[in-house]
Amino acid sequence: MGLEAQWTCLDVGPGAGTLSEWLASVAGSAGQIAAVDRDTRLLGHLAAKGVKVIEADITDPAFHPAGRFDLVHARLVLMHLRDREEVLRRLVSWLKPGGLLVVSDALAVGGETSPHEAYRRTMTAYWRLLAETIGSDRHCVAHYPRMFTELGLRDIGMDTHLPAVGLDTRFGRFLALSLEQTRERLMAAGLPAAVYNAAIQHLDNPMTREMFFAMATCWGRTPTVP
Numbered sequence: 001m002g003l004e005a006q007w008t009c010l011d012v013g014p015g016a017g018t019l020s021e022w023l024a025s026v027a028g029s030a031g032q033i034a035a036v037d038r039d040t041r042l043l044g045h046l047a048a049k050g051v052k053v054i055e056a057d058i059t060d061p062a063f064h065p066a067g068r069f070d071l072v073h074a075r076l077v078l079m080h081l082r083d084r085e086e087v088l089r090r091l092v093s094w095l096k097p098g099g100l101l102v103v104s105d106a107l108a109v110g111g112e113t114s115p116h117e118a119y120r121r122t123m124t125a126y127w128r129l130l131a132e133t134i135g136s137d138r139h140c141v142a143h144y145p146r147m148f149t150e151l152g153l154r155d156i157g158m159d160t161h162l163p164a165v166g167l168d169t170r171f172g173r174f175l176a177l178s179l180e181q182t183r184e185r186l187m188a189a190g191l192p193a194a195v196y197n198a199a200i201q202h203l204d205n206p207m208t209r210e211m212f213f214a215m216a217t218c219w220g221r222t223p224t225v226p
């Protein structure tokens with residue numbers, strides 16, 4: 001499933017664009033890399049890397065990127081969209097025959113069952129907040145193999161990466177930032193400040209070992225003969 005030079009690629013919801021930049025570095029200057037996000041404020045640096053930045057809402061039925069792609073990639077995007085099933089159908093329609101769809105999303109693991117009460121309550125409140133406010137589904141990746149099959153994709157595969165907070169420093173930092181960004185909303189939703197603070201203290205302890213989520217990736221190809 002290796003990325004090949006000269007592929008045309010679309011990175012959906014690139015955020016800060018790190019993966020789009022990597023795609024551009026691997027696919028080479030002849031490859032055409034595009035990145036589509038409804039918020040392109042963090043993507044100013046991509047033009048210099050040869051990435052075409054498109055500002056659009058991927059749930060808008062009127063939006064269709066120009067051309068067809070060898071690879072359509074979306075990481076941590078679909079799980080936050082209420083109409084992910086329809087969006088997935090649209091992503092498939094943007095592929096060439098034989099094109100590859102790669103979708104990664106978080107599969108919540110461990111937080112809601114942690115033996116540490118403050119961490120457990122904070123993570124339960126965190127996932128509930130995301131579900132209630134933007135419709136995030138922390139388990140939707142479990143349905144991707146079936147959804148990919150129903151969409152007619154072939155060569156479907158799935159893999160997961162499960163980092164442990166406390167062993168993987170960057171992942172721990174990611175969790176800390178995620179909680180920091182939602183702090184006010186967690187309090188407004190009823191999480192006591194003392195519980196939140198105890199969870200943060202727990203995460204600051206270098207001996208803490210917790211789970212946050214597994215990054216689950218599902219891939220599949222469109223048929224070569226449509």
Ligand SMILES: C[S@@+](CC[C@H](N)C(=O)[O-])C[C@H]1O[C@@H](n2cnc3c(N)ncnc32)[C@H](O)[C@@H]1O
Binds near residue numbers: 012015076
């Ligand atoms: C959690 S970030 C993921 C960023 C990046 N893919 C990564 O893994 O680092 C989700 C991104 O999807 C974008 N996004 C969310 N809904 C979108 C929509 N309806 N249309 C286009 N972009 C969207 C957000 O603006 C944000 O940049």
